Amino acid sequence: MIWHLKHALSCAALSAASACSGGTGAGGNYPRDHAGPHEGGNANTDGSAAPTWTRLYADVISNQCPTCHYPSGIGVSLGRLDMSSPATAYTSLVNTPAAGDACAGHGVRVIPGEPDASILYLKVSLNNPLCGARMPLGGPALSDAQLSQIRDWINAGAPDD
Ligand code: HEC
Numbered sequence: 001m002i003w004h005l006k007h008a009l010s011c012a013a014l015s016a017a018s019a020c021s022g023g024t025g026a027g028g029n030y031p032r033d034h035a036g037p038h039e040g041g042n043a044n045t046d047g048s049a050a051p052t053w054t055r056l057y058a059d060v061i062s063n064q065c066p067t068c069h070y071p072s073g074i075g076v077s078l079g080r081l082d083m084s085s086p087a088t089a090y091t092s093l094v095n096t097p098a099a100g101d102a103c104a105g106h107g108v109r110v111i112p113g114e115p116d117a118s119i120l121y122l123k124v125s126l127n128n129p130l131c132g133a134r135m136p137l138g139g140p141a142l143s144d145a146q147l148s149q150i151r152d153w154i155n156a157g158a159p160d161d
Contacts, residue, residue, distance in 0.1 A: 050155065051153055053086065061083055064142070094160070114154065123135045
């Protein structure tokens with residue numbers, strides 16, 4: 001009788017910490033029940049989903065291009081391309097013919113759906129592009145991930161979103 005009482009008491013104390021047989025069921029299953037949905041929700045398809053223009057501008061263009069491509073920079077005096085804000089860059093790029101000293105007459109900067117015909121993509125991805133120099137001029141080339149972002153965005157139709 002005394003042993004039973006002691007056992008019941010210690011079991012009650014332990015079960016508060018989920019270590020007694022009665023308490024492990026619900027407490028122990030809780031994290032496992034939630035592992036599935038969390039893993040599924042975290043599945044990151046980075047690279048396969050096309051970035052928005054807003055994200056592309058923030059991740060790729062804004063750090064590396066407006067240093068020259070702003071109104072009094074050589075990217076505008078020689079390249080005639082202003083990328084100093086997302087809105088200006090978008091209208092200067094999409095469906096707009098190249099106009100710089102080297103590239104005028106060589107095609108269109110961004111043709112929605114056609115990265116390999118878009119001067120923007122050719123100039124950041126090729127060491128010897130069809131006109132002028134590889135961009136960013138004089139700087140390290142864009143990373144493969146950054147090139148994919150540009151490519152995916154153009155393939156998605158170069159949306160302004
Ligand atoms: C160090 C200055 C500099 C930087 C940085 C730079 N550019 Fe340029 N860009 C130029 C110059 C100068 C030209 C004109 C000569 C040429 O086309 O190669 C130009 C031309 C261009 C053109 C052709 C425009 C046209 O219509 O003729 C594109 C497209 C371009 N740059 C994209 C970019 C992108 C995208 C970045 C950032 C990843 C970038 N540039 C960074 C200086 C720069």
